[in-house]
Amino acid sequence: MPVRSPWSCVLWDVDGTLVDASEGILRRLTITLEHFGRTPPTRGELSRWIGPPMFESFQVNVGMTPEQATEAVTYYRTLNKSEGYTGSAQLYPGVADIVHELHSAGIPQSTASSKPEVQVVALMDHFGLAPDLEAIVGASPDERTLSAKSDIVREALRRLEVRGYDTSRPVLIGDRHHDVEGGADADVPVIFVRWGFSWPHEADGAQAAVDTADELRALLLVSDEDSGPTDGV
16 A cells, blocks of 8 residues: 655654664773773663763763863774774664665655764664665764754755755654754654653653654554544654
């Protein structure tokens, strides 16, 4: 049965939404923080680190100065590059199928990630999602020039627009409060996925929240026989 989407384009957060890279992130954080004489997080505390830019997290979570955070980010990224950006990363169940289905339905898609863009490109290539994406957008290498979620969302929309795609009804899929806040600042509604690294309250302000890939698919793809595009969202 033919399908369509209530949205003209779909933007994807990466960590905690498309990809579970927590094992590698925890390992690199442990090495980095011990190197700088700080206490590394436990796995239970990892939600404080996954999502926001690392430059911000080093300051907020362990009290580094901006200068110290810059050094820590550089050290962390060196570890990441040496290990390979895709090592130990896994896709969340069902999400790749949704990306493929949206592409088949002619819905333009882009990432909108706080990870450095070079890493996002590597992950999308590794998991075979790059051909389904009209743009791959992440943070700048220093995580400072382009790092705010709202700016990354706007950049993703800009790249889609210059390629001639309709961005009049965008939606962002994310798993953290900064996705919700960034989407709101960019005037883009957010569908919140609960399989990432969030606390329950972080979905506050989202247009909808889902627990499974099937629930997400139902909000992104509808059959031609279905009614209103955003009923119940």
